[in-house]
Amino acid sequence: MRTPFDRAVRAHGETVLRVCRASLGATADAEDAWSETFLAALRAWPELPDDSNVEAWLVRVAQRKCIDIVRARAHVAIPVAELPERPSTIGRPGVRDLDLWDAVAALPERQRLAVSAHHLAGLTHAETAALIGGTPDAARRACADGIRTLRRRAAREDPLAEGTGHGSRGRASPRTSTGMSTTPGSRTTVNTNTKASTDTKASTSNAPAVTRAAGEGTTGTEEDAR
């Protein structure tokens, strides 16, 4: 690469941190993984071919660093089929309400890593399996189980939002509503709109994914997403 390295930091720093935090929680470990990823990238930068997909490369490095850290934490190098579920100890200062970060952090470890690897780092299930152990099918199942848990939790937590700001605000900014669409055909959407005042900063880049859900017009209704 002959382009300035810090362009890659600016362009992909957020995505890499999302991968690290999804895998490890909003912890010092996640920040270490982020730093290690970009230090490794900085070392390799001049030799990296100009036509490389930098983001794909970075998130793969990040996911590997995260799994190394998970293994070091556990002091166990042998992959196991399923780790016991335990309550999350990961708090997020400055964020009052339960959000998707907490839901991800509360997932069993394998599910969390599989969801992060597949949906955030863009790895195939086979690549995930190579990293976390087990078969590609098992990785696929862990990933699907994780996503299913996140959706269930979204449905379960939604009543908390009852009476705390339903109304038209959710439509004004797509990001302020919480939409969860299901498989095509069901057209069921769960929306909460309690984050109107706290999340405005994040609204611009994230609009497309939620516009559809907000457009469903079910703001304020509570339905089981399944």
Add this chain to the structure above:
Amino acid sequence: MTIDGTTEVDEGGAGRTDPADLRSGLPIPGDDLARLRVRLATRANDEALVDVGHRTVDSPLGPLLVAVTERGIVRIAFERQGFDAALEELATRIGARVLEDPARTDPVARQLDEYFDGRRRAFELPVDHRLAHGFRALVQAALPDIPFGTTTSYGELARVVGRPGAARAVGTACATNPVPIVVPCHRVLRADGSAGGYAGGEAAKRLLLALERRA
């Protein structure tokens, strides 16, 4: 709680997962990234992995890009020259490990502040001359000998560097000075006393001369 369309992949195969949906539910605060970038610069420096460290500083001439290498200050760019273009040139000519680095550029920023406040008459900064070659480098090397608050002409400077009659080439050398302000090309004027050209614009050149007269 915020979840966006984490549609499932694997239930009967009918669903489709759009990773953008999951990402949008997992926001990253900009402050956290800024802090991590600073820490990255520190660690990268510790491991000697940075070819060029840079930052922008505010000045009476507008924002300035300041870039340093392990040898010293290598580039100061005015906003009108394009900071992105300047960084690209540095990446190509010096090394692609270009990183925003507030710590390493701090001495330059501090001395520039003092200069613009009228508290500094000379810069005490090592200069990395790698971006200059040949006759231009010769001219640029002679510029720091022009004392603070004084001026000379392109023709006179041509004589000083041993090429009388090369006033035009001296002008080009001044115009392509990679480290303006610190290497004081603004102290070279036309023979008739008018300011002449300047990479930062003629107004910037006049402002610097006025500042030095006042101090």
